[in-house]
Amino acid sequence: MASSYTWFYWAILSAIFAALTAIFAKVGISNVNSDVATLIRTAIIFVILSVYIWLTRQWQNPLTLKASTWIFLGLSGLATGASWVCYFRALQIGEASKVAPVDKFSLVLVAIFATIFLGERPAPKDWLGIALVASGVLVLAFKR
Incomplete structure (x- = not known):
């Protein structure tokens, strides 16, 4: 490995x-x-x-x-x-199936904070994945 x-x-x-x-x-x-x-x-x-x-x-x-x-x-x-x-x-x-995904919105925030404070530069494909995670969080958080 x-x-x-x-x-x-x-x-x-x-x-x-x-x-x-x-x-x-x-x-x-x-x-x-x-x-x-x-x-x-x-x-x-x-x-x-x-x-x-x-x-x-x-x-x-x-x-x-x-x-x-x-x-x-x-x-x-x-x-x-x-x-x-x-x-x-x-x-x-709340329900674990709703709370846990919203908690994982931290992934989006880490990417943003790492860019701002650590100078990291995610590639465009990385930003696409991050945007998909953010979209998924929104869908899961507001499902009825």
Whole structure:
């Protein structure tokens, strides 16, 4: 497997686990406040990642990281937390088959933000795919 395609396999696994997340969360939040559910999920993630990092000997002293790394990882953590709170609230009151696709509108926003802030330049065929995703989100979000 060429290393240039390794990202794709990890991304496919991410999509599979994200789909399972929506299904498991929808069932799991039926009898609990969505914010409490988010806290429980976060605690489990913390434990699992801690064990994984320890077992794979990937520990790195966080005090040796640059300030900019801390700032951007902190901002990412804040955005993740806000996203999870909103996602679980939406799942609690909406259908998973509608909530999850709308949540994936983030793909469109990532492309736009990456162009603006990171200087990435998606090809025209990429923009076509991104526009199709945006169209699909709109169709799924407003179906009756």
